[in-house]
Amino acid sequence: xxxxxIGPPAAGKxxxxxxxxxxxxxxxxxxxxxxxxxxxxxxxxxxxKGEPHFRSLERAEVVRALDxxxxxxxxxxxxxxxxxQRDIAALPVVLLTVQPHAVESRLGNxxxxxxxxxxxxxxxxxxxxxxxxxxxxxxxxxSDRPTDQVAADLAGWV
Ligand code: S3P
Numbered sequence: 001x002x003x004x005x006i007g008p009p010a011a012g013k014x015x016x017x018x019x020x021x022x023x024x025x026x027x028x029x030x031x032x033x034x035x036x037x038x039x040x041x042x043x044x045x046x047x048x049k050g051e052p053h054f055r056s057l058e059r060a061e062v063v064r065a066l067d068x069x070x071x072x073x074x075x076x077x078x079x080x081x082x083x084x085q086r087d088i089a090a091l092p093v094v095l096l097t098v099q100p101h102a103v104e105s106r107l108g109n110x111x112x113x114x115x116x117x118x119x120x121x122x123x124x125x126x127x128x129x130x131x132x133x134x135x136x137x138x139x140x141x142x143s144d145r146p147t148d149q150v151a152a153d154l155a156g157w158v
Pocket of ligand 1: 010
């Protein structure tokens with residue numbers, strides 16, 4: 001079984017994905033973590049080689065991740081790739097959303113070069129919202145709910 005978690009940065013994809021995987025008794029795979037393990041910190045990839053290079057590394061890790069039976073958490077921009085959109089079309093895809101008020105405290109750690117602050121996060125989310133919603137089979141808002149509760153709901157849906 002492969003379940004895919006998509007959504008904007010800071011929606012809790014990693015935090016909740018880990019918990020869902022544990023509840024389901026399957027591995028957890030995070031495409032950002034695979035990229036970092038193979039190529040180093042994401043901000044450095046963006047600054048030294050640029051976003052298109054990052055996206056090609058990301059696409060390779062998406063292919064690798066989808067080859068496993070796991071809960072797979074995508075980096076927020078992984079679904080921009082049309083081939084990735086096709087690859088996940090037949091899989092259960094969960095969109096994790098979050099409201100702006102809950103995002104602010106999760107940003108600003110220097111780990112997300114595309115969204116250094118709330119204004120850039122809002123702009124990025126607005127640009128992608130339709131795409132995220134089109135790809136999702138199930139939508140869960142993570143804003144004001146404990147991780148355990150969201151994870152239990154999700155594990156029940158899968
Ligand atoms: C990105 C999201 C990040 C990371 C990279 C680009 C994006 O992952 O892949 O900084 O384009 O939305 P998270 O969604 O885990 O923050």
